Amino acid sequence: MPRAKKAKLKYPRVLLKLSGEALAGDKGTGFDFQVITKYAREIKRIADAGAQVGLVIGGGNIVRGSLLSKMGMDRVSADYMGMLGTVINALAFQDILEREGLDTRVMTAIRMEELAEPFIRRRAQRHLEKGRAVIFAAGTGNPYFSTDTAAVLRGIQMKADVIIKATNVDGVYSADPKTTPSAKKYSKISYRDVMHAELGVMDQTAITLCKENSLPLIVLDINQPGAVMKAIRGEKVGTLVS
Numbered sequence: 001m002p003r004a005k006k007a008k009l010k011y012p013r014v015l016l017k018l019s020g021e022a023l024a025g026d027k028g029t030g031f032d033f034q035v036i037t038k039y040a041r042e043i044k045r046i047a048d049a050g051a052q053v054g055l056v057i058g059g060g061n062i063v064r065g066s067l068l069s070k071m072g073m074d075r076v077s078a079d080y081m082g083m084l085g086t087v088i089n090a091l092a093f094q095d096i097l098e099r100e101g102l103d104t105r106v107m108t109a110i111r112m113e114e115l116a117e118p119f120i121r122r123r124a125q126r127h128l129e130k131g132r133a134v135i136f137a138a139g140t141g142n143p144y145f146s147t148d149t150a151a152v153l154r155g156i157q158m159k160a161d162v163i164i165k166a167t168n169v170d171g172v173y174s175a176d177p178k179t180t181p182s183a184k185k186y187s188k189i190s191y192r193d194v195m196h197a198e199l200g201v202m203d204q205t206a207i208t209l210c211k212e213n214s215l216p217l218i219v220l221d222i223n224q225p226g227a228v229m230k231a232i233r234g235e236k237v238g239t240l241v242s
Contacts, residue, residue: 010234011162011216013052013128015155016043017148018166020060020089022222029061031092039166040096042228043133047102051232052128054158055135056151057093059085065143079143083110086147090137091115097133104133109141109150121157128158148202152209163215164231165202166222171239172201188240201241210241217241 018039025032047053059065065082069075090106097104105127106116117123119136127134139150148165155163172194175183191211194201201207201219210217220227220238230237 009049009051009232011160011232012050013054013158013160014046014162014164014228014232015054015056015151015158015160016164016166016228017151018055018057018222020058020062020085022166022168023057023089023092024061031061033096036093036096037100039222040093040100040102042222042226043097044100044102046229046232047131047133049229049232052131053133054124054128054154054160055090055093055133056147056154057086057089057135057137058147059083059089061085062088076143079139080110083138083141086139087112087115087137090135094135102133103131104135106135106137109136109138124154125158134158146203146206148206149209152202152206152215155215156209156213160215162232163210163217164228165217165219166228167219168221168223169219170221170224172199172219172241174199186239187236188242191241194241207241214242 023031023036025035043053059082062085063081065079068078087108094104094106107119107124108116109119111118124134136154139145139147140153152163172186172189173183177183191207195204195207218231218238218240220231227237
């Protein structure tokens with residue numbers, strides 16, 4: 001990859017966190033391949049600009065471990081089911097990314113060599129250096145930890161310059177803007193204020209990991225064309241948590 005292009009990026013190595021529900025579009029469950037293709041093209045554009053891209057995708061469009069647990073299922077079994085949901089999403093997203101011309105690897109925290117590579121930190125870093133997108137699946141491999149926490153953990157391990165949480169909302173608000181029209185949007189906010197106000201940007205474990213490792217987090221609307229590109233160039237978009 002040309003160094004000149006990399007030099008223009010404020011965040012040349014990015015860990016992108018997508019929710020599983022985002023892959024379902026308006027359906028709520030399953031896959032909307034038109035929506036996934038749109039996201040894949042956005043990721044291909046930032047890779048073409050010289051960014052090294054890691055992804056963590058939730059599993060909420062397939063199964064939510066926390067919801068199954070509330071319904072009476074054993075929490076550990078429910079969480080493992082959720083992890084398998086993230087693997088299904090990772091394989092689907094890999095297929096679309098490669099159709100768009102971006103070489104992609106799936107690495108899982110739970111060993112399943114017939115489907116994907118096991119997560120090995122140095123191997124993952126080498127994939128990124130070679131210009132491959134890496135999708136980290138199966139969370140941390142442990143129950144009781146969310147995919148938000150997995151995203152931050154992988155970001156730290158990959159020495160990412162930023163975590164981008166791509167949502168359906170254009171930033172962090174003082175309250176849910178859908179139910180509270182007067183909610184204030186923050187252009188910048190500290191980790192401490194996010195935790196103190198319990199704003200729900202990510203779970204507390206994930207935010208604490210960001211804070212302890214001085215890893216910036218940008219929350220933006222993935223459906224806004226070019227938003228991710230603007231973020232990695234250092235332009236003002238969404239909300240910066242630092």
